[in-house]
Amino acid sequence: MKISDLDILVLDTSVVVDVARNNRSGQAILENYSLRNRTDRPLISIITTGEMLGIAKTQSWNSEKTKVLNELLSEFVILDITSEVVDVYADLVALCRSRNHTMGQQNDMWIAATVKVIGGVLLTGDSGFNWLNPHFIRVEYIPRST
Numbered sequence: 001m002k003i004s005d006l007d008i009l010v011l012d013t014s015v016v017v018d019v020a021r022n023n024r025s026g027q028a029i030l031e032n033y034s035l036r037n038r039t040d041r042p043l044i045s046i047i048t049t050g051e052m053l054g055i056a057k058t059q060s061w062n063s064e065k066t067k068v069l070n071e072l073l074s075e076f077v078i079l080d081i082t083s084e085v086v087d088v089y090a091d092l093v094a095l096c097r098s099r100n101h102t103m104g105q106q107n108d109m110w111i112a113a114t115v116k117v118i119g120g121v122l123l124t125g126d127s128g129f130n131w132l133n134p135h136f137i138r139v140e141y142i143p144r145s146t
Helices: 013-021 024-032 046-058 063-073 083-098 106-118 127-132
Strands: 009-011 043-045 077-079 121-124 138-141
Touching (some): 009 013, 013 024, 013 063, 013 121, 043 046, 043 106, 046 063, 046 077, 046 106, 083 106, 106 127, 127 138
Parallel strands (some): 009 043, 009 121, 121 138
């Protein structure tokens, strides 16, 4: 799938992790998708914010690393959970059950519902979202470099 300048980009937690770690995958994502040069700022779900802060706490990140994370998070527009997102989340739960499909973490379902509501494209390194593409949401799967 070709991403255009008009597409609304929503970053999954896996992408934010790579960008925060400034690893090879993160650097490639910043460059290939021009995340810091787009006219619109990339979006993340409030769920991703919680996951990132949780990673920082559980891995006992020092104050400098936590400061860098907070600066990175401030570069994104953070999307809240709205009643419309709740409705779409319920639809996704029903879809998963009707297809006897498990979708990794519950947090992934909240992120997918948020992307659906805003009509964005999910950038992710998590192949668990691929089954939703293109019928539920648009997914740009980015294989992660090691």
